[in-house]
Amino acid sequence: MTQHLAETLSTSSGTLPGWWREAVIYQVYPRSFADSNGDGMGDLEGIRSRLPYLKELGVDAVWLSPFYASPQADAGYDVADYRAIDPMFGNLHDADAVIREAHALGLRIIVDLVPNHCSDQHEWFKQALREGPGSPLRERFHFRPGQGENGELPPNDWESLFGGPSWTRVPDGEWYLHLFASEQPDFNWEHPAVQDEFRSILRFWLDLGTDGFRIDVAHGLVKAPGLPDLGRSEQLKLLGNQVLPFFDQDGVHEIYRSWRTVLDEYAGDRIGVAEAWTPSAERTALYLRPDELHQAFNFHYLNTGWDADALRAAIDDSLDAMRPVGAPTTWVLSNHDVVRHVTRYGGGDQGLARARAAALLMLALPGSAYVYQGEELGLPEVTDLPDEVRQDPSFFKENGQEGLRDGCRVPIPWSGTEAPYGFGEGGSWLPQPAAWAGLSVEAQTGDPESTLELYRTALRIRRERPELGAGDAVEWLPAPAGVLAFRRGGFVCTVNTTGEPVRMPAPGTVLLASTAPAGDPDPDLLPADSAVWWLG
Template sequence: MRRTAEQPTEKQNAPQWWRDCVFYQVYVRSFADSDGDGVGDLEGVRNRLGYLELLGVDALWLTPFYRSPMADHGYDVADPRAVDPLFGDLAAFDALVADAHRRGIKVTIDVVPNHTSDEHEWFVAALAAGPGSPERDRYIFRDGTGTDGAAPPNNWVSVFGGPAWTRIADGQWYLHLFGSRQPDLNWANPEVGADLEQTLRFWLDRGVDGFRIDVAHGMAKPATLPDMDPRAAGAFATGEFFDPRFDDDGVHEIHRMIRKVLDEYPSTMAVGEIWTMNDDRLAHYLRPDELHLGFNFRLVLTHFDADAIQATIERSLTAAATAGAPPTWTLSNHDVWRQVSRYGGGRQGLDRARAMALVQLALPGAVYLYNGEELGLGNVDLPDEALTDPRALHEDATDRGRDGARVPLPWEGTETPFGFSDTGRSWLPVPADWAELTVEAQLEDTESTLSLYRQAIELRQQHPACSGDEVEWYGAPAGCFALRRRPGGLICALNTSASPVALPPGEVLLSSAPLRDGMLPPDAAAWLV
């Protein structure tokens, strides 16, 4: 259904559906392939909406499907208001949104405002126009330093490795915080903001319910582009070292612009990808005139230890409450290791991932799931020749990139790629030992990870105990915690110790592993009322 802008006063009474929403991230390339080319597409997503309805999720987040040369699998956008033929066309997108809405599922999409593709018409024009031109001012071009400007303008490094600057034929350098084919936009140029507004309205008018803002902490840059502390590159956004590449104060004016647009479209929202471990800085993004939600990556970076997890939850709740916004929880996405592998792999990793699924789904606020985590998928150790991630292929690469967490989903059957594609093609190889992890294999197995997620999501949405915005903590044995949602009353107990422990008083609604003589085993969680 098409949506058109309405007056801001109509927004005041619109439902804030995102406050306790279960979002499901669809990495479009890897979800379902409808045309047999081995790459997932929009029609593939539409064909699997019945599964998502059965899973019980409230909303989708679709990764970029825009026109792109795919140097970074779509995060290098050449035209943000067109569908790349690899994924379908606008008619396929419209059909997907309409069908999702008929099933009661919201649709949110990625926008990438920090940079464009080097094949974007603006960047092509910038290269042709020359130094000092209005075309170059849409990006961040600078003269170099040293003899004949042969050294980069400053010491900034790319997130993908190596310098964050590339020199072109006329001697100038352009900034790219990510790959060299992803030049950073100059947000001091008003044309850049006007173009993003046009993009937002284009998709809002087609019926989308919201946006995920890629690199939401990165668009604004300090005018003088001062050198960074080199140690900041490996500090995981802790703020311990000076890093002017990200979280510049100027970014908040950009988010205020985005919010003004959204406020004209009732019941729409934006969530930001915000890599900062400073609670006060995170809260700034969630002020009433900025983002509705902000990804909190603390749980992703917290090891499987009850005390550490409790501290992370407490800090995250406080940061969101400071801004009067709901917290946002996630354990994985397309950029990080899957939690089964992060928590040790094998049976132990799966047990811990199942336990943490109950922890995050018990918490107040919004929850983001990453496609495949409900199947208990882990990272795949891919052969070198299969790697496609620019982070792994960069000449200065220090890791194997993110491909291992992006392998296509196994749907059915006993032969790889398990129904992802009817032709048997898949853009990354699907391991043969995933036969037992397919949707088909798990759907009727009441003990499967898929069944655990389905039950937890249903309880979260329907049981009166799963309500309330406050959390209180019980005393618990070493290596354990127990939290209670207030005022609903749901209790979630987690055991990260090496021994079974007694549960708090109450009726067990759900557990991530079978109880042992009424005790919660190690690496497990349970819900009680």
Template sequence: MQSEWWRSAAVYQLYVRSFADGDGDGDGDLAGARGRLDHLADLGVDAVWLTPFYRSPMADGGYDVADYCDVDPRFGTLADFDDLLARAHELGMRVLVDVVPNHTSDQHAWFVEALAATPGDPARERYLFRDGRGADGSLPPNDWESIFGGPAWTRVPDGQWYLHLFAPEQPDLNWRNPQVRAEFAKILGFWLDRGVDGFRIDVAHGMIKHPDLPDTGLHRQISLLGRAELPYFDQDEVHEIYRDWRRLLDSYDGGRIGVAEAWAPTSERLARYVRPDELHQAFNFALLEAPWSAAEFRTVVAESLATTERVGATTTWVLGNHDVRRPVTRYGDGERGLRRAAAAALLSFALPGSVYVYQGEELGLPEVLDLPEEVLQDPQRSSGADRGRDGCRVPMPWSGAHPPFGFSATAASWLPAPARWADRTVAAQREAPASVLRTYREALRIRREHPALGDGALRWLDAPEGVLAFAREPGLVCATNFGPDPVELDLPGRLLHRSDAFAGPVPEWTGTLPGECTAWLTTGSAQHTGATRP
């Protein structure tokens, strides 16, 4: 039987352009990432997820792919990828790569061919070209909106329109076309043959559109993502694709997996992506979206565990990624945001299932909200308060007292790091007697070694209002105080770890849990001995 390693894995999301620059041009790359993998091994993660590094004009940070089977020169070569993969495996870490099947770049050979073709030509059948509405066809085929704002249709010179649920440079593929399905089977095989351990599937809910392309009758449709039924997302036929992909993944040894970035209007519909004959994981964004509240967190956890348990899957916990504001800032910024982010992290690490850490979370990095207007690159940005996703993509600070903090040896980084990050670098936190990095590293060490953590079940414990407490067997209790003031808890055991350890020495457990803090206690005869779980 193949290893089900993913059911308990801690996975690190490595945003390639912002992790480490190996050639000194200011952009992160595969060689730079390979040189920094020791940091991830030291942190204690089980796997690394790499964001897209394929050939791309970078209209959307590499999620507009021009060639799925080659490396963009700004990120290196296929040989660089092979070196990174080999080094990660040498360090005991698996590697997941992003696959972007909902759309291609407008510079992909298929779309270039489609534009050169005439209406009705088979080349256009790989995408979703349609005639417009109105007497002269000058109106879009329907009222669908782009995730990035504006209509989801662009007109071409011969009068037809093509669908793009994201930027105009990202035309949507037609997944009812057999050529599309066959091509992606080849793409997955190409990377599996090179030795990758799985795929994170971008917009996994989006590949199939309602065949009638009906109007929604809705405005600001992006605000309904994951909350309402939409004719271009989460259509039932998408599951046929994943049953095919699961058969392909299972034909390789070593436990290769598929991870869905899927949004669905209910937790029951999300769980369908991880049925036994489909994908292995689906990101659980409900915890990421939950407000800072014991009641809200408990509701999300209980519903998520119940729905995935019904299909025999494990739950995958996420607090941040390259598309959302960083937890430190989302939870209030400053010291309060840092305390809450660390508490939420330890809570998520103690929950049954798998956990994902976005690069920089282990350093307590906040969102950079004051990037100069002229450096912003995210196509999702708009005027006003929402300036896009660049603020969570600022490059990693590694060492030194001044930007770019060791990210690049010779050039300024593609997005500037703030000078105030001097005490947040990896080197500074590694050398400090207490730091966020040390707190995360210890938490992940315990999570890997303690037999109660990872896959399994939990049992809720009685706790005062504003406190969430549960037990994991054998012998671990997790308690989180969401309130600002200390509380007295009648919980036995020895203190194993606390989320505020980054602030200095933590006293022995006497029953008092500080405000905005998570504590792990080891209890009973199954006191933690350091034995690694199977």
């Protein structure tokens, strides 16, 4: 991105350097967002065509899940070429067009980067297989001899996060490490060539104009010396916070210090965002020291249930952990790996009411927020997909994960009364529920009671109110059991997490409510499972 464009973006979005401290970032899952060519699969041109929708929604940046050349063994998280676009999504000209049009609209673009592993079709790995044991290319991965009399046993007891051993044996007898699918060999980040290659990949996409990177499995790049046995046999959680010899090792931080120097070479406040599942918020904060990355996903918050005490503890812990390193706290409710929060919060009318309230709570907290495509429509998880249409690799692993990530990846509805609801002219790669006709962008636009208009209004108020956005603290107010209440300047947010209306003195004038007041015209009555924004 040129210096001029960086200045234009900063001016058009009204932000000073550090835009990421208060940004609302919208995650696009490319295969499920918009299909431009009728093949049933979303693509880059489809994304480009829908950028005005995202601008109108009121987000600041767009994070694109992987669109690189890939055999698609794990939905593109198995990358064969980090500098090429998979033909199913388009080509580099399409990627350039998305970036340029986003910038013209005042939106920033963050792309996914997958540094822990690549595809088994990556040229490095194919050459490593050809060259055999002891070859230089094998040193760029984790090849090891097996245990047992004839090397017939894996080198250690590590389990794949998708189920089964994390080692696969090749015909010459050696084994290679893959923390995920067997088609995803892990890089050896102690090798200088791996480090050099990824600094080059960073520059390739920064030169194209991207504004930052979401770093997949950011906590997994470095393994404990000697690859020690885990010592237990239970299946590991895909999205867990266990202490493990292959996650959250201290050596990862030197890698991100190196990356930060690359990011800082470019104008326009380019950022790195860590997907780091760690045992605690304090461990996550280590990734965000001033010379490392800028943001990390707050999975501790995402995993918190709909309970006032638990939510307050998660909020306090998150803010307290980030404050010493000067990093913004991030808030997230859903993504492409977890059950959509409408369903997590109970499903049906109750789940939707809680999800709407949770959105207002999230957007009122200090820091940056992430919105997963379709959550602004109130989409639930699709829980009844037939087995024959599923594509999540963990679904096919015996004793593996639940394998239900496809349910949050169903293409979103745009318009019309029948599937594929404006997604594209050729159907959709996963079937969409009939009930989604009433949840489309078209159906909800202009309806003041719709979830879409709630998000649009909340994001507009968030931009307009100087108290909202960046910050590192909230002022908690006295509140009845089951209710959260906090102040930020002249703004107050109240959240009733109980299933019954709760009486509480109104702290001001209503700015926005997630549901119609149950006690109307009594402003002192907070409806069940609701949130209200007040001008105090």
